[in-house]
Amino acid sequence: MSSPIPSTRHPIIPIRSLLPELEGLEAAHKVQVRSVRGRFSRLRLGLLLLTQLVFLGLPWLQINDRQAVRFDLEAQRFHLFKLVLLPQDLIYLTGLLVISALLLFFVTTLFGRVWCGFACPQTVYTQLFIGLEKRFEGERHQRLRLDQAAWGPQKMARRGGKHLAWLALSFWVGLSFVGWFSPMRELGAQLLSLNLGPWEAFWALFYGGFTYLNAGLLREKICQHMCPYGRFQGAMLDADTLLVSYDAQRGEPRGKQTSKSSGACVDCSLCVQVCPVGIDIRQGVQSACIGCAVCIDACDQVMDKLQAPRGLIRYASENGAQAARLGWQLARPRVRIYAGLLLGLCLAMAWGLSQRDELRLDVIRDRGVMARQVDEGAVENIYRLQVVNLSEEARQIRLTLQGLPGAELVGSSSGSNGSTEFRGGEARSLVVAVRLSAPAAAALRLGKSGQGASSPIAFQISNGLGEQVEEPSTFVLPR
Ligand code: SF4
Numbered sequence: 001m002s003s004p005i006p007s008t009r010h011p012i013i014p015i016r017s018l019l020p021e022l023e024g025l026e027a028a029h030k031v032q033v034r035s036v037r038g039r040f041s042r043l044r045l046g047l048l049l050l051t052q053l054v055f056l057g058l059p060w061l062q063i064n065d066r067q068a069v070r071f072d073l074e075a076q077r078f079h080l081f082k083l084v085l086l087p088q089d090l091i092y093l094t095g096l097l098v099i100s101a102l103l104l105f106f107v108t109t110l111f112g113r114v115w116c117g118f119a120c121p122q123t124v125y126t127q128l129f130i131g132l133e134k135r136f137e138g139e140r141h142q143r144l145r146l147d148q149a150a151w152g153p154q155k156m157a158r159r160g161g162k163h164l165a166w167l168a169l170s171f172w173v174g175l176s177f178v179g180w181f182s183p184m185r186e187l188g189a190q191l192l193s194l195n196l197g198p199w200e201a202f203w204a205l206f207y208g209g210f211t212y213l214n215a216g217l218l219r220e221k222i223c224q225h226m227c228p229y230g231r232f233q234g235a236m237l238d239a240d241t242l243l244v245s246y247d248a249q250r251g252e253p254r255g256k257q258t259s260k261s262s263g264a265c266v267d268c269s270l271c272v273q274v275c276p277v278g279i280d281i282r283q284g285v286q287s288a289c290i291g292c293a294v295c296i297d298a299c300d301q302v303m304d305k306l307q308a309p310r311g312l313i314r315y316a317s318e319n320g321a322q323a324a325r326l327g328w329q330l331a332r333p334r335v336r337i338y339a340g341l342l343l344g345l346c347l348a349m350a351w352g353l354s355q356r357d358e359l360r361l362d363v364i365r366d367r368g369v370m371a372r373q374v375d376e377g378a379v380e381n382i383y384r385l386q387v388v389n390l391s392e393e394a395r396q397i398r399l400t401l402q403g404l405p406g407a408e409l410v411g412s413s414s415g416s417n418g419s420t421e422f423r424g425g426e427a428r429s430l431v432v433a434v435r436l437s438a439p440a441a442a443a444l445r446l447g448k449s450g451q452g453a454s455s456p457i458a459f460q461i462s463n464g465l466g467e468q469v470e471e472p473s474t475f476v477l478p479r
């Protein structure tokens with residue numbers, strides 16, 4: 001007999017019956033990724049650790065009492081371990097960018113979007129943020145349930161904890177980014193004493209906010225709708241490129257293994273649940289696929305459980321078996337062209353750097369101060385010199401004058417015309433006067449038959465270790 005009093009308790013709905021709704025919600029709002037283990041997931045984790053060790057750790061590394069790697073924009077110098085690059089060395093930075101681009105084309109031609117799936121900062125930080133999300137909100141099914149749950153203390157604590165952790169990580173990423181340009185150790189000390197400079201604080205918050213937005217909130221939408229590289233990568237692929245692919249011939253018809261004609265795919269949807277962009281690889285190669293290969297790990301797990309051969313989802317190409325051979329891949333014309341260009345550029349860069357002078361000198365004749373007549377008919381010209389010690393060590397640099405008999409250096413803004421100590425990597429401006437004695441000036445005028453005569457001269461700097469650099473200029477007589 002049924003009770004006359006209506007029940008006030010909510011009916012108990014099995015969670016399984018909610019799943020379709022949860023799946024619908026997920027599709028509409030965000031992708032909740034299921035964790036998976038396997039060789040490609042381990043590779044991704046290894047690359048995550050490596051890239052973050054470089055990005056977060058390198059600014060802390062010191063060499064000879066200074067930051068080992070730093071873009072010092074104020075002094076216009078780039079310190080790369082023992083190398084000091086100046087604006088004039090832009091060619092090397094350009095070369096580095098060209099090599100990086102060629103490397104990207106090279107690996108994309110061979111393996112599709114491996115950069116996107118394994119090493120792109122967007123992917124790496126999304127992975128890190130999902131790891132933190134998992135700590136606070138649990139595995140995929142728990143996160144889906146939490147999405148559906150009404151707001152209460154538990155949901156607030158979990159969500160709040162996750163966002164605080166995301167914000168802390170984002171700020172640390174932002175500060176580390178600033179540390180590539182400003183001394184990292186000073187930034188750390190300033191942060192501890194809550195005394196961060198306004199510009200440093202602005203850029204740390206700006207870049208940190210960017211990380212929080214991209215990796216925490218937008219995630220795969222950046223790859224799908226905003227990243228330009230994802231759009232033009234198609235031009236680098238061909239029928240031999242190895243891409244993450246589903247073997248439809250073997251997998252279909254999918255479903256329960258009821259007969260011998262059943263395909264190998266049991267339709268467990270694990271490959272979809274682990275996909276960070278929320279696509280189904282069984283629908284064919286798609287432009288949204290970032291090539292992370294975690295669906296290979298997921299499907300391999302399923303095949304292992306079923307004691308079936310792995311590789312229902314695997315790296316494959318349109319040309320099938322032929323493309324899988326390393327020899328064939330290396331024989332492809334575009335692979336050879338990229339490899340040749342890469343090798344040539346790397347060799348040229350290495351040669352250029354090995355031939356680079358330790359000293360650098362630029363000379364500008366001061367046009368604001370005209371050639372002037374001084375005591376007893378002698379003539380003076382003023383020059384502005386930029387002297388740079390590109391070595392890591394301090395050097396005694398000596399400045400001398402060549403090419404004009406009777407001319408001498410009479411002083412500079414830094415002292416005498418003798419040796420001056422330059423710290424490792426130091427650049428200094430010197431203002432020097434060149435004085436031509438009265439008889440030499442008269443002889444020059446006579447030789448040039450008239451007023452406004454001029455003569456070539458050269459400034460030379462040497463470091464006492466056999467290195468010397470000469471820079472030509474002109475000495476003029478007053479009209
Ligand atoms: S389909 Fe596979 S390789 Fe492509 S993004 Fe999804 S999980 Fe990664």
Ligand code: SF4
Pocket residue numbers: 251264265266267268269270271272282298299302312313
């Ligand atoms: S993981 Fe493998 S078996 Fe499961 S649905 Fe995907 S392709 Fe089919």
